[in-house]
Amino acid sequence: xxxxxxxxxxxxxxxxxxxxxxxxxxxxxxxxxxxxxxxxxxxxxxxxxxxxxxxxxxxxxxxxxxxxxxxxxxxxxxxxxxxxxxxxxxxxxxxxxxxxxxxxxxxxxxxxxxxxxxxxxxxxxxxxxxxxxxxxxxxxxxxxxxxxxxxxxxxxxxxxxxxxxxxxxxxxxxxxxxxxxxxxxxxxxxxxxxxxxxxxxxxxxxxxxxxxxxxxxxxxxxxxxxxxxxxxxxxxxx
Amino acid sequence: xxxxxxxxxxxxxxxxxxxxxxxxxxxxxxxxxxxxxxxxxxxxxxxxxxxxxxxxxxxxxxxxxxxxxxxxxxxxxxxxxxxxxxxxxxxxxxxxxxxxxxxxxxxxxxxxxxxxxxxxxxxxxxxxxxxxxxxxxxxxxxxxxxxxxxxxxxxxxxxxxxxxxxxxxxxxxxxxxxxxxxxxxxxxxxxxxxxxxxxxxxxxxxxxxxxxxxxxxxxxxxxxxxxxxxxxxxxxxxxxxxxxxxxxxxxxxxxxxxxxxxxxxxxxxxxxxxxxxxxxxxxxxxxxxxxxxxxxxxxxxxxxxxxxxxxxxxxxxxxxxxxxxxxxxxxxxxxxxxxxxxxxxxxxxxxxxxxxxxxxxxxxx
Numbered sequence: 298x299x300x301x302x303x304x305x306x307x308x309x310x311x312x313x314x315x316x317x318x319x320x321x322x323x324x325x326x327x328x329x330x331x332x333x334x335x336x337x338x339x340x341x342x343x344x345x346x347x348x349x350x351x352x353x354x355x356x357x358x359x360x361x362x363x364x365x366x367x368x369x370x371x372x373x374x375x376x377x378x379x380x381x382x383x384x385x386x387x388x389x390x391x392x393x394x395x396x397x398x399x400x401x402x403x404x405x406x407x408x409x410x411x412x413x414x415x416x417x418x419x420x421x422x423x424x425x426x427x428x429x430x431x432x433x434x435x436x437x438x439x440x441x442x443x444x445x446x447x448x449x450x451x452x453x454x455x456x457x458x459x460x461x462x463x464x465x466x467x468x469x470x471x472x473x474x475x476x477x478x479x480x481x482x483x484x485x486x487x488x489x490x491x492x493x494x495x496x497x498x499x500x501x502x503x504x505x506x507x508x509x510x511x512x513x514x515x516x517x518x519x520x521x522x523x524x525x526x527x528x529x530x531x532x533x534x535x
Numbered sequence: 536x537x538x539x540x541x542x543x544x545x546x547x548x549x550x551x552x553x554x555x556x557x558x559x560x561x562x563x564x565x566x567x568x569x570x571x572x573x574x575x576x577x578x579x580x581x582x583x584x585x586x587x588x589x590x591x592x593x594x595x596x597x598x599x600x601x602x603x604x605x606x607x608x609x610x611x612x613x614x615x616x617x618x619x620x621x622x623x624x625x626x627x628x629x630x631x632x633x634x635x636x637x638x639x640x641x642x643x644x645x646x647x648x649x650x651x652x653x654x655x656x657x658x659x660x661x662x663x664x665x666x667x668x669x670x671x672x673x674x675x676x677x678x679x680x681x682x683x684x685x686x687x688x689x690x691x692x693x694x695x696x697x698x699x700x701x702x703x704x705x706x707x708x709x710x711x712x713x714x715x716x717x718x719x720x721x722x723x724x725x726x727x728x729x730x731x732x733x734x735x736x737x738x739x740x741x742x743x744x745x746x747x748x749x750x751x752x753x754x755x756x757x758x759x760x761x762x763x764x765x766x767x768x769x770x771x772x773x774x775x776x777x778x779x780x781x782x783x784x785x786x787x788x789x790x791x792x793x794x795x796x797x798x799x800x801x802x803x804x805x806x807x808x809x810x811x812x813x814x815x816x817x818x819x820x821x822x823x824x825x826x827x828x829x830x831x832x833x834x835x836x837x838x839x840x841x842x843x844x845x846x847x848x849x850x851x852x853x854x855x856x857x858x859x860x861x862x863x864x865x866x867x868x869x870x871x872x873x874x875x876x877x878x879x880x881x882x883x884x885x886x887x888x889x890x891x892x893x894x895x896x897x898x899x900x
Binding site: 359361362364366368398400401402403405406408409410412416417418419420422424426427428434438440441442443444445451452454455527528529 | 682686687689691752753754755756757758759760761768770772774778779780782784786788789790806807808809812814816818819820821822823825826827830831845895897
C-alpha cells in the first residue's frame with residue numbers, strides 16, 4: 298500500500314489538510330486523537346452499487362441467497378480476507394450472520410455455508426493460491442425473488458479492466474482508473490482514500506466502529522471454530 | 536457404415552429436443568420411431584420430427600411395431616425411467632441411453648443394475664459434462680502439474696427452472712424425485728428440485744478430484760420463485776476421500792422471462808441472459824484454474840422478447856459426443872463412459888445432500 302499516494306489523493310479531492318489525520322496502521326486512522334478503523338471494501342464502487350440495488354432500490358424484492366468468491370494471492374493473510382468477506386456479506390445484505398459451517402483445505406482455503414438472521418443462505422469461498430502481485434479474482438452475487446445482482450458480468454471469469462495496452466514487447470498491461478482526480482491510484486488505494494474522506498467528513502463514532510470490528514473478529518473466530526470442530530457454529534448475540 | 540436402429544420414448548426430458556434435432560443428421564443412426572402420448576404432444580414442435588419417424592402413443596405400441604430395434608433413448612420424466620427400463624429389458628433391447636437420473640430410489644437403482652448385468656444390456660447415462668472439452672482440458676492442465684497438488688474444487692452449475700407450462704414434471708416432486716419426500720420437517724417443500732436436476736457438479740467433482748465423496752454438508756435457501764414446492768437454491772460443501780475440498784452450487788438461480796413462455800424455449804426466453812452456467816475453479820498448491828463450460832457466445836437483443844440474450848455456439852455439441860460414444864459402445868460392446876455402476880455414487884451423494892438438508896447435519900458417506 299502506497300501511503301503517500303493515498304494521502305496525496307485524499308488532499309486532492311477533499312478540503313482536509315493532511316495534518317488533520319494520520320495512519321495508525323494499514324487499517325486504522327487517527328483523526329484529532331480519535332481512533333477510527335477503516336472498512337475500505339465498503340467503498341468499493343461495485344459493491345456500493347450492489348448494496349444500493351439490493352437494499353435501497355429493493356430490486357430483488359427479497360434476497361434469498363448470497364454467494365461470494367475471493368481467489369487471492371498467497372501472500373495475503375487468510376484471516377484478513379475472511380474479515381473483509383464476512384463484513385461484505387453482512388453489509389451487502391444489511392443482515393447478521395447467525396450460523397456457519399466451514400471446511401478448510403490447508404491453511405489458505407476456506408469454504409463456508411452460512412445463514413443470516415433474515416434466513417438468507419450464504420456461501421463464501423476464499424482461496425489464496427495465486428502468485429504474489431496477482432490481482433484477486435472476486436465475485437459477489439445475490440439472488441432473490443426477482444432475479445440477481447452481481448458485481449461481475451456474464452462470462453466474466455476474471456475481472457475486466459478499463460484499459461488494455463498491448464505493447465511492443467508483448468507484455469499486456471491493464472488499468473482501471475475510477476476517478477479522474479485520483480489518477481494513478483489502484484482501485485484498492487482509491488477505496489481506502491474514499492473511506493478516509495468519508496470518515497473525515499462524517500466523523501463517525503469511534504466506539505461504534507470499534508464494536509463493528511469486534512463483531513467481525515468474533516465472526517472470524519466462529520469460522521475457525523467451525524473448522525476446528527467440523528461442525529456448525531451458531532453465533533451468540535453480539 | 537452399420538446403422539443403429541434407434542427409437543425414443545417420450546419428449547418430456549429437458550434434453551429430448553437436442554436428440555430430436557441431432558438424430559436426423561446422423562449417418563450412423565437410423566431413427567425409426569418415437570412414442571409421445573397425445574397429452575404430451577403440445578410440448579414438442581411435431582414439425583421437427585422427420586416424417587419417416589413413426590409416432591406411437593405408448594412405448595409398448597412402439598416396441599410391438601419395432602421388435603428389431605438396436606437401441607432406445609429414454610427421454611421421459613424421471614419417474615418413468617425404471618418401468619420403461621424394465622419394459623425394454625423384457626423386450627430384449629440390448630442398448631439403452633438414459634438421462635441423468637435413472638432413479639433416486641436406491642433399491643430400484645440396484646434392481647436396474649442387476650437386470651442390466653443379467654441381460655448384458657449396454658447402458659450409457661447422459662452425463663454430458665464428462666465429455667465437455669473445457670472440463671477435459673482443465674483436467675489435462677491439472678494433470679500436467681499447472682497448479683501443483685489439487686486442494687479444492689468450486690463448481691457452480693446454475694440454471695433457469697423450466698416452468699410448468701413447458702415441462703410440468705420438472706417441478707413436480709412425484710415425477711422428478713419419484714416419490715413425495717419432505718425436504719425438511721414442516722418446510723412445505725419436497726425433494727426433486729435443483730439437486731435432482733443437477734447431478735453434474737457431483738460427477739465432475741469425482742472426475743476432477745479422482746476420488747469419492749467422504750462427507751457432505753448441504754443447506755437450502757428460500758425458493759426464488761413463488762409457488763414452487765421443490766428446492767431451488769442449495770449450497771453444498773463436501774470432502775473427498777483424498778482430502779480435496781469441494782464446494783457446489785446447483786441452484787436454479789437464473790431467472791426466466793416473465794412473459795408467457797414459448798415452446799420450445801427460444802433465445803430471449805431467459806431472464807438472465809444465459810440459461811445454463813457451469814463455472815469451475817480448481818485451486819492447487821501452486822495456483823488456480825478458472826473454467827467456464829458454456830463460455831462466451833453470441834449476444835442479441837432481438838425477437839421474440841427484446842431482452843439481452845446469449846445464443847450458445849453451434850457446431851459439435853455435447854449430443855454429438857454422447858451419440859458418438861454410444862454408437863461405439865453399441866457396435867463394439869465396449870463399456871460406455873458412464874454406466875449405472877459408475878453413476879451410482881453420484882446418486883448416493885445427491886441423497887446425502889437431501890439427508891443433510893433434512894437433518895441439518897454433515898453426512899458421512
